[in-house]
Amino acid sequence: MHQVTSPTPSQIRRWRRYLAAERAERDIYRDLAERRDGRERDILLGLAEAERRHEQHWLELLGEHQSPAPTPDARTRFLGFLAKRLGFLFVLALAQRAEGRSPYDVDADATERMAADERIHGEVLRGLAARGRTQLSGVFRAAVFGANDGLVSNLALVLGIGATGAPPHVVLFTGIAGLLAGALSMGAGEYVSVKSQRELLAASRPDPDSQTALPHLDVDANELALVYRARGMAQGEAEEHAREVLATLYLDADTPPDDVDPDEAVGSPWHAAGSSFLFFASGALIPVLPYLFGMTGIDAVLLASGLVGVALLGTGAIVGILSGTSPLTRALRQLAIGFGAAAATYLLGLLFGATLA
Structure with missing residues (x-):
């Protein structure tokens, strides 16, 4: 020492x-x-x-x-x-x-x-x-993606419409419509996405009924070896493994493709859809709040942007913590991407507003 x-x-x-x-x-x-x-x-x-x-x-x-x-x-x-x-x-x-x-x-x-x-x-x-992390990944992905998409897309929508010179009530109802349409779309999209992914994984799992055929296979020449070769084993290894399986009349389910549980890998489609809907709606509500309470003009724009900025920093930090990376880096990345999209839409709104005028 x-x-x-x-x-x-x-x-x-x-x-x-x-x-x-x-x-x-x-x-x-x-x-x-x-x-x-x-x-x-x-x-x-x-x-x-x-x-x-x-x-x-x-x-x-x-x-x-x-x-x-x-x-x-x-x-x-x-x-x-x-x-x-x-x-x-x-x-x-x-x-x-x-x-x-x-x-x-x-x-x-x-x-x-x-x-x-x-x-x-x-x-x-x-x-x-x-x-x-594996168990959380499906719902977590839907939640983070939903919240971030709600924050960014509705802020961009509200700022873009507001920049055209539209009346405050039009901006408010546009934001509410964007909230409802986006949340429903996100929920439906997540359900279809996760459901399809689960079905794809399930299609790769072995059929349990195939075990009933094992007693009737020829010990020296049988198709069970082909099953293991299809799952990545070399020919000699597959044939030896097939003979061992037939000796015990047990279909080995320890190879990696058989070990994938759709519930763990991608989560429940209903949970993913519900998380996506709720988090998108909660995120999309934030940029609407100033208009909902009667604010207009640049004050509403600044407050909406500030609230969304804080929320983007928070979601980015949470992603960083749970993924084992820098919370600050992830937070700033979320903020830059979100504000970049909103700024681009706001500038387009100003351009269209000037053109219409």
């Missing part, structure tokens, strides 16, 4: 900061473990134990400088607050990003084993979150 006889004030401050972070992360993993059972609980407790080992490293280096107990930084405290109150997947995603920001790779006072631990912790959390 790396020993320092006379640590500098800078080192002491850094070690105390690391110590506080390790203790907070240990507590976060323990809190998460209390909410799970079985394999997930064991894995989270294993992560907590690793953080305890890291904590001990900094305690030994600090010696007499470990008291009073250091306080973790605001980001770590906020993660701990969320861990007690938010959903399991959301906290895992935040913890995954936190592990990815570990400074141990470039800090000479941290051991190579500690740096390797932190890198692996991120992958462990990614694995724990994988199933939840």
